[in-house]
Amino acid sequence: MKQILFLVLLLTLSTGSVRWSVAQNHPAPTQPARAELALQTYNSDVQVHPLLEDSSVVLLVDRDPYSSSRNHYFFQKFDSQLRQRWETPLEVPQEFRLVRTTFEGTSVYALFQSEYSARRLLVATLNGRTGMVHTTTFDMKNSRGMTDTRDLYDVKALDGNLFVTVLLERHMTVLLLDLQHNEYRFLPSVYEEIPTNFTFLADSTSKRAKFVMSQSNGLKSRLLVKQLSDKGTLLHSEYVQAESERGLLTAQISPGEDDQRLLTGTYTLRDSRYSQGLFAADLAAGTSPTGGRPSLRFYDFLNLKHFFDYMKPAREARLRQRGERLRATERQLRLHFRLMIHDLVPFQNGYVMVAEVYYPRYRYDGYGYSNSYSYGYTYPYSSMGSSLRRFDGYYSSHAIVCGFDKKGNLLWDNTFVLKDNSHGDLEETVRLRPMPDGKRLVLAYMEDNKIHYKIVDHTASSPNDLEVPVQTSSTGTKEKANNASQEGLLPWYGSRFLAFGYQHVHADRGSDRDVFFLNSVAFD
Numbered sequence: 001m002k003q004i005l006f007l008v009l010l011l012t013l014s015t016g017s018v019r020w021s022v023a024q025n026h027p028a029p030t031q032p033a034r035a036e037l038a039l040q041t042y043n044s045d046v047q048v049h050p051l052l053e054d055s056s057v058v059l060l061v062d063r064d065p066y067s068s069s070r071n072h073y074f075f076q077k078f079d080s081q082l083r084q085r086w087e088t089p090l091e092v093p094q095e096f097r098l099v100r101t102t103f104e105g106t107s108v109y110a111l112f113q114s115e116y117s118a119r120r121l122l123v124a125t126l127n128g129r130t131g132m133v134h135t136t137t138f139d140m141k142n143s144r145g146m147t148d149t150r151d152l153y154d155v156k157a158l159d160g161n162l163f164v165t166v167l168l169e170r171h172m173t174v175l176l177l178d179l180q181h182n183e184y185r186f187l188p189s190v191y192e193e194i195p196t197n198f199t200f201l202a203d204s205t206s207k208r209a210k211f212v213m214s215q216s217n218g219l220k221s222r223l224l225v226k227q228l229s230d231k232g233t234l235l236h237s238e239y240v241q242a243e244s245e246r247g248l249l250t251a252q253i254s255p256g257e258d259d260q261r262l263l264t265g266t267y268t269l270r271d272s273r274y275s276q277g278l279f280a281a282d283l284a285a286g287t288s289p290t291g292g293r294p295s296l297r298f299y300d301f302l303n304l305k306h307f308f309d310y311m312k313p314a315r316e317a318r319l320r321q322r323g324e325r326l327r328a329t330e331r332q333l334r335l336h337f338r339l340m341i342h343d344l345v346p347f348q349n350g351y352v353m354v355a356e357v358y359y360p361r362y363r364y365d366g367y368g369y370s371n372s373y374s375y376g377y378t379y380p381y382s383s384m385g386s387s388l389r390r391f392d393g394y395y396s397s398h399a400i401v402c403g404f405d406k407k408g409n410l411l412w413d414n415t416f417v418l419k420d421n422s423h424g425d426l427e428e429t430v431r432l433r434p435m436p437d438g439k440r441l442v443l444a445y446m447e448d449n450k451i452h453y454k455i456v457d458h459t460a461s462s463p464n465d466l467e468v469p470v471q472t473s474s475t476g477t478k479e480k481a482n483n484a485s486q487e488g489l490l491p492w493y494g495s496r497f498l499a500f501g502y503q504h505v506h507a508d509r510g511s512d513r514d515v516f517f518l519n520s521v522a523f524d
Contacts, residue, residue: 029451031471031499033520035082037061040514041485041502047110048490048500048518049103051128055080055493057518058108058128060090060101071096075108075126075133080493082518088131096122100164103128104157104204111155111164118151123162123177138177138184156202156209159230163209165200172198172213176232189226189234197250201343208235210253212263221247221272225263225283240281242267243292249275254344254351259284260406264353266339267298274336277301278353280408297408301335305459306415310357310398339400342428350405352441354432356396361422363392396421399430401443401456416443416454417464431491435523442523446470446487446499451521470499470519478508489521497521 039046039061047060056079063072073090096112103109106128114120119140126133151167162177166186172194174187190211192198197214209228214221222241228234240248240263249272251265261283266275282295301307302323308316323333339355346352396418403411421429429445435455444453450467472479487501499519506512 027523028466028468029453029497030522030524031468031474031519032522033082034471034474035078035084035518036513036515037076037517038513039502039516042066044516045098046486046500046516047098047101048488048498049101049108050490050492050498051103051106051108052493053105054128056085056106056128057082057492057498058103058126060098060108060110062098073098073110073124075131077128077131078518080520082520086131088126088133090124090126090133092122092124092135095120099152100155102155102157102162104160104202107157107160109155109157109162111152111162113152121177123179125179134179136177136179136182138182140175140184154200156200158202158204158209159207161230161232163200163202163232165198167194170194172196174209174211174228174232178231185232187228187232187234189228189237192224199250199252199341201253201255203255205255206257212251212253212265214248214250216247216272219270220245221249221268223248223251223263223265225253227258238283240283240293240296242279242296242298245269246276246279246298247272248279250339250341251279252341252344252353253283254406255346262344262351262404262406262408264344264351264402264404264408265341266355269332269334271334273338274334275301275339276332276335277303278355278402278410280404280410282407285407295408297410299410300332301337302333304400304402304413306413306461307400309415309464310417340426340428342430342432345432347403347434347441348438350403350411352432353402353404354399354430354443355402356399356418356428356430358394358396358426361392361395363390364388393422393424394426396423396429399443401432401441403458412459414456414459414462415464416456418445419447419452419465421445421447431489431497433491433495433497433523436495442495442497444489444497444521446489446501449481449484449487449503451489451497451499453523470503470517472503472505472517480506482506492520495523497523 045062045065049058059076061074071092075088077085095114095116099113100111108126110124112122121138123136153165155164164175166175172192174190177184192213199212201210207230211226213224225238227236246267249266249268251263254262263283264280267279269276277300279298281293285295287293326333337357342354344351399416402413430443433442441456449470452467455462472481481503483504485502490498492498499521502516504514
């Protein structure tokens with residue numbers, strides 16, 4: 001009996017020791033500041049912009065987005081402690097509706113489009129330091145191919161100008177809005193027929209707009225990389241392609257000057273719908289006399305240490321064994337993955353790449369859900385025997401994070417397994433910030449009033465299930481948040497994130513409240 005009690009005590013002490021060790025190596029974040037706005041989802045809409053330059057936050061609030069009488073917009077600024085500094089109304093004519101927002105430095109830009117004419121745009125520019133607002137209207141009479149708000153895909157600011165990616169006559173192109181001179185023009189140097197994979201970096205360091213576009217002849221795909229000045233002038237254009245059977249699918253280019261240009265992305269084997277692995281190329285290294293790129297390197301997912309961490313160990317083992325058997329016969333296991341690659345982040349004299357692995361999800365009436373590997377322009381429904389298949393958003397299984405040096409050598413890889421993560425639109429979920437020690441990284445996202453996170457120390461294994469609830473009070477008051485909607489998490493300053501969304505807060509004492517909240521999430 002004494003031996004049993006001793007073993008129980010020993011097990012308890014060892015378990016407590018493991019938990020203590022995990023807590024020390026993976027400290028939970030604090031939430032030192034919170035702001036609340038008395039807003040509800042049915043009568044408001046909020047755009048959140050964490051400004052890194054002065055560690056502040058600017059909100060663009062539409063008080064009544066569903067009103068047909070007039071627009072009710074206003075800007076609000078909060079400091080690094082989420083204390084409100086000022087509020088500025090924004091007067092917008094009734095015909096305009098908000099399409100996209102972006103920011104640069106301490107300026108915030110809001111792009112509106114007329115409901116009467118898709119070719120009529122309005123840009124509101126906020127000076128985040130003074131609270132002053134300036135509006136500019138553009139009437140683009142020669143853009144007859146643009147029909148509605150769905151044709152405006154993205155907007156980014158560079159040195160006070162806006163670059164808007166636009167669908168025009170079934171081609172992806174760029175609309176430059178010169179706010180200083182109230183001029184616009186479509187840039188003929190970027191004009192790619194759809195479908196194309198299209199990424200865009202507004203690089204404030206080099207003052208260049210950098211575009212990466214895919215091109216395919218039906219059998220093999222390559223990438224076209226273009227760099228434009230902040231005024232829209234084409235500065236450099238080059239093709240990147242593999243000499244082997246591999247095709248390059250999509251990629252991101254690193255920020256920085258022209259002598260440091262790292263291109264990282266995904267490649268495929270024949271089927272341009274699916275990724276087989278990662279590639280990296282040092283564009284500054286140039287090409288060989290035959291047009292090849294000696295710097296081009298390929299990393300099959302099977303060769304990554306952590307890519308398959310989202311699987312159960314037995315399933316991963318079977319997959320890797322099958323890959324080894326095929327490799328022994330000089331064949332390759334064909335993988336079917338889709339990755340959404342984030343902008344590259346400078347880190348430890350190199351770059352970090354984060355990419356989310358996702359699947360389209362379909363609902364079959366009466367038959368539940370199915371994750372499908374087929375991808376493309378999806379119709380609202382299609383006939384599937386006696387049932388109807390309806391597109392039901394995107395499901396993300398995991399996010400990979402990889403460290404590269406400036407030459408494109410893969411230094412380490414890791415994976416953040418996601419939990420029940422799905423969205424109606426294909427959008428970035430996982431966010432990244434460095435830890436204060438400068439050696440580790442934090443990956444995090446929001447889901448169901450919880451902040452899910454992982455501490456990444458290069459290739460070392462670490463827990464995937466760390467989470468903390470979103471705090472609603474710093475005074476110790478007993479409260480419970482539910483009915484969360486439009487949740488989000490954005491990188492902020494230092495090792496902090498900014499959490500936001502709508503909540504219904506139930507208090508043990510006092511009245512319940514419906515709010516739009518901002519929480520500072522610190523890994524200090």
